[in-house]
Amino acid sequence: MESDLAEYLDEFTRRDWETLDPGAVTDPVRVAVVGLGWFARDWALPGIARSPYTEATVVTDVDGSAVEAVAAERDVTGVTPEEFRSGAAADAYDAVYVATPNATHLEYVRAAAEQGKAVLCEKPLEATLDRARRLVEACRDAGVPLMVGYRMQTDPAVRRLRELLDAGVAGDVVHVHATMSQTMLGELGGDTDQWRLDPELSGGSALMDLGVYPLNTIRFVLGADPERVSGRTRSEHEAFADVDEHATFRLEFPGDVDALCTVSQNAQHASRLEVTGTDARLILDPAFYEREDRGFAVVRDGTRVDVDFDQVHQIEEEFAYFGHQLLADEPFHPDGEHALTDARALDGIYKSAETGRPVDLSDDAA
């Protein structure tokens, strides 16, 4: 098996989408970063800086001290959200990265679209399906390109897994298991006054914040969209009284492929994706968190091959792809329409959790 695999897994971390010469880029895409939470500061800004196709030039946040701190750390201009929306600094950026609370994506994306800027919006797209649709519409109406921040899709481990599936290494896929969990309040210092616990701002917690990872990654590696979804949400602790603390869901893909997923904001850390086919099992474990080295294993006929490869900076890869596609004038795979399929699925799972019945996504199409 090892020799077969070597063919597929040669140059594991190659950027298969890359047609430009990264060394020849003289004018990288200038990015305004909207929202300076821990992810933007610890991951997105370093990723933008590492990527040869992007540079951060402007930052904004409702928290003025965060803007000041980042402007002091990096060669960027800090502006207020009002200044950003008014387009005061619009000459200084070509694209806008939106990493604010879910329910505020729409206002910033709309502002960016009105300024004619390309957009990279974090997932989930918005707090509700309706607002997600309006967000996509805003970009379409303005004619600006919209990418959604599915960082797993530009992760080499995920891309290689998709290639192995495409090449038939696993045979026919039969089912998928995925799990993603964390102790959110533990990790985040127990702060219960945060937007992720506010249903108006987040649209939900375990499913919106974590569920979107297995959902979208499974769609990506299978190259297919779920036809029907069902699920259950639960909340045990007071902090999660208004949002889902845990969620479990089933995605039914064409060809009778079932994916079973669990996510939790209050469980021991887990991060695993396992695809079982007739001919092999493909396993990513760890799979989903940006801070983890990814694990990649192929199991076939009693033999397990663990693939060692150079780990990448996942957010660098995401921004490199974003900048590259803009410079090469190529479309994004994870675009607005792609993300709306997730928004419909998440909405369907929440509905199923209320009624107990599966939700047919074709009934719910826009």
Next chain:
Amino acid sequence: MESDLAEYLDEFTRRDWETLDPGAVTDPVRVAVVGLGWFARDWALPGIARSPYTEATVVTDVDGSAVEAVAAERDVTGVTPEEFRSGAAADAYDAVYVATPNATHLEYVRAAAEQGKAVLCEKPLEATLDRARRLVEACRDAGVPLMVGYRMQTDPAVRRLRELLDAGVAGDVVHVHATMSQTMLGELGGDTDQWRLDPELSGGSALMDLGVYPLNTIRFVLGADPERVSGRTRSEHEAFADVDEHATFRLEFPGDVDALCTVSQNAQHASRLEVTGTDARLILDPAFYEREDRGFAVVRDGTRVDVDFDQVHQIEEEFAYFGHQLLADEPFHPDGEHALTDARALDGIYKSAETGRPVDLSDDAA
């Protein structure tokens, strides 16, 4: 973590149920083996022989040549099924192990009960819930002890996992993933003329034959029974036209614990049980097949401990427990009532697969 664990996992393979001295057993329980398929011949007969509390004395099967072959190999008396049912050899055994096709368990268990013999019946108990109830009734009416062959329950790895959960090592359990799959026709030489593909004889395939393992093992380690079940079954290939080739199901346990399970008769071999709690993840992988060395891992706060231990002969353990409890005059944990809970759950999952809706097991109780 290692030092805490060592306390719990000391003497990993100890028989915590054992009160008799195995070296002092002079009259082991004499067992009649009914049904001489591959499992009985390759696993049960050797297990009975290895166990200090049992010995096989009589065998029977509808296939006379199998009876002859086993009688020639081992110091046992071969009888025809008619002779067995008539009790012709009843003086030669104290207990009866039934390992025939599911839908024939009832007739042999009834015969054994009428002879006043203790019974160890393979799981699933019978092909339908109604017949399973009649089987349990037959033993109850005759006043004979009935154990059901849940070999996982006497596996040390499963017992240690249950103890860790009981001791709170995983904190509160949040969810469970389990998967069990094989290429049944591949492994079994592609023979499509077998009882496991005949719904009259089997009652179903993936769910009845494999699903009962994760179902019962999860019940055992959680020490709880599912309140609601839902599931989906699929068949792709002609050989599985009349039974389920694949099944996925969700078990809802008290305290909002969800277990997500996949089983398949036509997928790459998988055998895994993973329990995620607030404080740790406990993993058995491989978990379910008698021929595998079990894997046992505890993952907590980024540290994974893989526990090495002496592997046991799983079927020896099962028969040792069976014989021991009879000699010690102690009850069986996996008794008929215990098995009826599985029969109700399996029946509920099949119903859910038809209607698409979850099935409340309390509505369906006998």
